[in-house]
Amino acid sequence: MTDILLLDDPLPGVRRLTLNRPEKRNALNNALRGAIFPALTEADRDGSVRVTIIRGAGPAFCAGYDLAANNAEGQPYHTAQGIWPWSRQVVEGWFRMWDLAKPVIAQVHGYCLAGGSELATACDLVYVAEDAKIGYPPTRLMSPPDMQFHPWLLGMRRAMEMYLTGDAISGVEAAQDGFANRAFPADKLDEEVLKVADRVSKVPPDLQQINKRSVHRAMEIMGMRDGLRAGTEMQALAFCTESSQAYRRQFKRDGGSVRDLLSQRDAPFKDYRETKTGD
Template sequence: MIAQVHGYCLAGGTELATACDVVYVADDAQIGYPPVRLMSPPDMQYHPWLVGMRRAMELMLTGDAMSGREAADWGYATRSFPLAELEAKTLDFAERAAKVPIELQQLNKRSVHRAMEIMGARAAIRAGTEIQALAFTTEASKAYMAGFRRDGGSVKAQLDQRDTTFGDYRTKKE
């Protein structure tokens, strides 16, 4: 599976991209998990595996975004390109990968997945879902989630509340 990311790739979008085998991004894409600010960590604990402990800490403790270029440099994304080249580069890769017989591609993918499992990635992802479930029991998370009901279901108001303190994403002053 190949992800082609441009614009904003936030929260669940990052998890969808993470689930792909190859992730090509636009240099100026914004990739992050802002729900850590008032709700929970991701249910798919990919940060330490892809970007390393120190950068994972930075991203998880702030909910800040990384650019597409940073995502590629840090290991979250496979490659980054100027937006005008992104689609062509993604299709070029897909065409090259399609030349390998499918039964060999399955084994090629499995070899990488097994190596990650040996290093503990599967156990870490499972543990992450338990931590996310615990996060939803915190007072901060419950209060934030109650706001969706209290404010008439205004997703915009809740996201503005989450991001105004940080001055980014939808609340960024240009």
């Protein structure tokens, strides 16, 4: 496995993937995305694996897509082209995870923002640190989410508040509102997630895949899959607005430009990069 994605088996039947770009808060570039999907496929095919955990190294689970990278190049799989195909590209990837036979668990700490929240959502179970921060700040100056899961998991009012403000919710709130299964103290998160994974691994995989798909089929009958796909068109439309285009024209392929533009976005709200701690 590449050095941007670490792999270990902490318990019998449990595969663990660790996003390993801590200096970038595990931001998702195509190299990292291109490592995640084969690793998940390998685990799904491996008879010794019954459940997979995804977590992040360093201070955050995942701060979102890597805006300093050229994400149009080196995409890990083909997506039909057209007007702004990026949102379709990433949502297709999340559905690849959704359609795996074996369960996948997200272990979330620190920031879980934008594309990072989509990665967590694509997992079957989500466990978070109580002080985690989950949000989609690009709604402030860029677009709504690529994968618009919020109304499905959080309900209309909470989803509307998060879209209209770009504010984050805490891990405790995420568990209360339906994004996560449970929240734990940060120093207990590893231990508690392994406990859950161990219990999940005790169910035979041939039955477990039916258990998993039963829940998914119920959501799909209610229209979740079609709704998420339709959301990619709304995201593409937002990128055609004057405000989004003016903001994105300022981006350059260097970290300094991205940091400045994130500060420009968040300074009026005094959060994310613009908190007093400067995190």
